[in-house]
Amino acid sequence: MKSAFRDCLRIVYWDFIREMKRKDTIVAMLLFSFVCLVIFSLAVPPDSATGAVPRVRAGLLWVLYLLAGTIGIDRAFRGDGGGKVLEGLLLAPIARLTVFHARLISTFCFVLAMEMIVLGAFCLVYTVALAASQALWLAALIAAASFGHVAAGITVSAMTRAMPGGDVLLRILLFPLLIPLFWAAVDGTQDLFAGIEVDRRGIAIVIAFDAIYLAAGQLLFPAVVKDYDPG
Amino acid sequence: MSAGGADPIIAVRDLWKRYGEREALRGVSFDAAAGSCFGVFGANGAGKSTLLRVLATLIEPSAGTVRIAGAALPAEAAAVRARIGALFDAPMVPRDFTLEEGLTYYAGLYRRRAPRARAEELAERVGLGWRIRDPLRTFSRGMLQRAALACALAAEPEILIRDEPFTALARAGCRLVEEAIGAQRARGGTVLLVTHETERGARLCDEAIVLRAGRVHWRGERGAWSERDLIGAL
Numbered sequence: 001m002k003s004a005f006r007d008c009l010r011i012v013y014w015d016f017i018r019e020m021k022r023k024d025t026i027v028a029m030l031l032f033s034f035v036c037l038v039i040f041s042l043a044v045p046p047d048s049a050t051g052a053v054p055r056v057r058a059g060l061l062w063v064l065y066l067l068a069g070t071i072g073i074d075r076a077f078r079g080d081g082g083g084k085v086l087e088g089l090l091l092a093p094i095a096r097l098t099v100f101h102a103r104l105i106s107t108f109c110f111v112l113a114m115e116m117i118v119l120g121a122f123c124l125v126y127t128v129a130l131a132a133s134q135a136l137w138l139a140a141l142i143a144a145a146s147f148g149h150v151a152a153g154i155t156v157s158a159m160t161r162a163m164p165g166g167d168v169l170l171r172i173l174l175f176p177l178l179i180p181l182f183w184a185a186v187d188g189t190q191d192l193f194a195g196i197e198v199d200r201r202g203i204a205i206v207i208a209f210d211a212i213y214l215a216a217g218q219l220l221f222p223a224v225v226k227d228y229d230p231g
Numbered sequence: 232m233s234a235g236g237a238d239p240i241i242a243v244r245d246l247w248k249r250y251g252e253r254e255a256l257r258g259v260s261f262d263a264a265a266g267s268c269f270g271v272f273g274a275n276g277a278g279k280s281t282l283l284r285v286l287a288t289l290i291e292p293s294a295g296t297v298r299i300a301g302a303a304l305p306a307e308a309a310a311v312r313a314r315i316g317a318l319f320d321a322p323m324v325p326r327d328f329t330l331e332e333g334l335t336y337y338a339g340l341y342r343r344r345a346p347r348a349r350a351e352e353l354a355e356r357v358g359l360g361w362r363i364r365d366p367l368r369t370f371s372r373g374m375l376q377r378a379a380l381a382c383a384l385a386a387e388p389e390i391l392i393r394d395e396p397f398t399a400l401a402r403a404g405c406r407l408v409e410e411a412i413g414a415q416r417a418r419g420g421t422v423l424l425v426t427h428e429t430e431r432g433a434r435l436c437d438e439a440i441v442l443r444a445g446r447v448h449w450r451g452e453r454g455a456w457s458e459r460d461l462i463g464a465l
Contacts, residue, residue: 003342014325014336021327021366088323091287092340093313227290 007094011102012109019110025072029114033068037121040064046126058189061122062145062182066175068118069111069146073153074170076107077161086161086225096222100154104217108150115142128193137198138189144203145185148210152177155217158224181209240265240390240421241286246295248281248445255281257445258295263438267453268412268422270436272429272465277442279425283394286423287317300389316341316388318396321375323382326368330354330378333367338385353381357407372399380411390421397428409435429465433458441465 019025040060044051051057077086089099119142122128130138156174160166188202239262248256256278263269273279284290285297288308296303302310324333334350343349354363357377362370367378376399383391396408412422412435426432432439439456441449441464449464 007340007342010339014339017332018325018327084319084321084323085325087289087319088337089340090289091312091315091317091323093309093342094340095309 004095004098007098008102008105011089011094011099012106015102015106016109019106025075025110026114028075029068029072029111030117032071033064033114033118034121036064036067037118037125041125051126054193055186055190057126057128057193058186060126061119061189062186064118064122065115065142065146066149066178066182068114069149070153070171070174072111072114073107073150073157073174074167076103076154076157078157078167090225096225097218099225100158100217100221103154104151104214107154108147111146111150112143115146130192131195134192134195134198138192141185141188141192141198141203141206144206144210145181148181148206148213149178151210151213151217152181155213155220155224158221177213181206181213184209238265239263240300241269241423242296242298243282243286244296246282246285246297247293248278248285248290249293255445256285256292259442259445259447260295261438261440261447261450263421263423264453265421266416266419267437268416268424268435270432270439270451271423271425271442272427272432272439272461273442273448274465278445279442280394281445282442283317283392283423283425287315287392288312289317314389315392316383316386316390317392317394318379318383319394321372322367322379324367327366329364329366330359330370330381331363333378334381334385337382341386341388343385343387349385353384356384357381357411358403373401373404376400377404377407380408384411384414388420390423391415392423394425395427396424397426397431405431429458429461433461 044056044060046052090096116139119138123130153174156170156177160169160173163169184202184205188198188206191198241263244260246256246259247254259278259282271279271282281290285292285304286299288304288311291305299311300314304311322333322337324336328336331347331350331354334353335347338349351360351363354360357380359374359377359381362374367375370378376396380396383393397405400408409431412424415422424432424436437453439451439461440447441461451460
């Protein structure tokens with residue numbers, strides 16, 4: 001248990017070193033998000049009747065997170081030098097689950113970092129003013145929903161990694177799976193944008209889906225890499 | 232089948248691997264003695280890489296038994312992975328890493344102590360000391376082979392599995408690989424080698440098999456074969 005924890009931390013550490021060198025995951029997500037934000041602000045101006053509706057704003061924010069976050073998730077296994085790095089991890093005396101957990105943690109951190117930066121930009125563009133307690137609730141909601149997004153995403157990413165057109169397949173398989181999670185996240189965000197106290201049941205639903213996606217990932221990942229094809 | 236009557240460190244019995252209808256391995260059996268260098272030869276598509284990937288625990292056999300250092304595959308794959316170091320034609324580390332980082336990363340995966348301190352020594356051993364702080368993506372194919380060799384040395388495995396270790400290497404690089412294989416054996420380790428190089432293979436390996444269409448077509452027992460036999464079997 002202790003060695004698995006150390007192995008996990010070691011992989012996460014090196015994932016951060018790799019990202020600091022390449023910067024392609026976070027930069028790609030941020031660039032995409034900012035371009036989308038500019039387009040959204042033109043299509044649904046913040047001062048328009050539609051743009052002022054909290055549900056519309058919440059929907060726009062979560063569309064951004066879904067699309068941009070999936071770019072980062074897609075790179076969890078595909079950006080690995082033709083699968084060689086994952087192969088190296090699978091050959092090492094490290095449990096398959098530890099590899100899954102490590103990639104989950106590092107990808108979650110990258111996606112969450114992007115989301116916090118984008119949230120700041122979104123609040124500026126759409127002049128969203130939140131009280132400190134609401135901002136904390138929103139951060140917690142984003143973190144919880146993103147965890148489920150990443151847990152489901154890296155599982156599907158591992159499944160589609162070596163397939164032809166795997167990047168497209170990832171989105172086709174992943175997006176329908178995420179509907180209930182994002183539904184609850186949009187509901188919660190709408191309440192916070194409207195200045196209403198967040199519905200705790202919404203957050204509970206998000207956490208429940210996190211647990212389901214995590215459990216499914218833990219069950220599926222070892223099976224997915226059982227007959228490993230570097231692609 | 233084990234050489235010298237000693238317990239084999241790798242024991243493969245009636246190993247089958249199927250991909251749907253296609254049979255990549257068809258009843259392969261062999262033993263490799265501890266401390267030996269065992270060669271696997273064969274034409275392209277003969278099943279060498281599949282055999283290697285089964286032994287490296289990357290894929291599971293469809294039927295048959297494989298025991299490595301007493302542990303059965305696939306049930307005890309984790310125990311097997313702790314004792315083998317399988318390397319293909321390039322280091323399995325991110326190409327954005329420098330050689331030093333790559334060696335530190337790789338040794339860390341095998342829980343070797345003070346890996347950073349050893350990185351310089353290992354890089355010197357494979358003739359890449361002068362490029363230790365350069366990213367691996369700037370390396371030529373031959374240099375990546377040498378870097379892969381340094382990774383293998385950093386992991387210090389009991390059983391070293393190498394796939395085509397001489398590919399893209401100049402004479403000096405090949406000599407380094409041969410020295411590394413010698414060093415692995417000198418410390419009591421075992422080597423399983425897949426190569427097309429019959430001359431080097433015959434010189435380095437104690438025992439060998441030739442695979443053809445997923446079956447063992449020829450077997451060279453310890454001290455009872457030469458390069459000519461091997462070429463004839465191929």
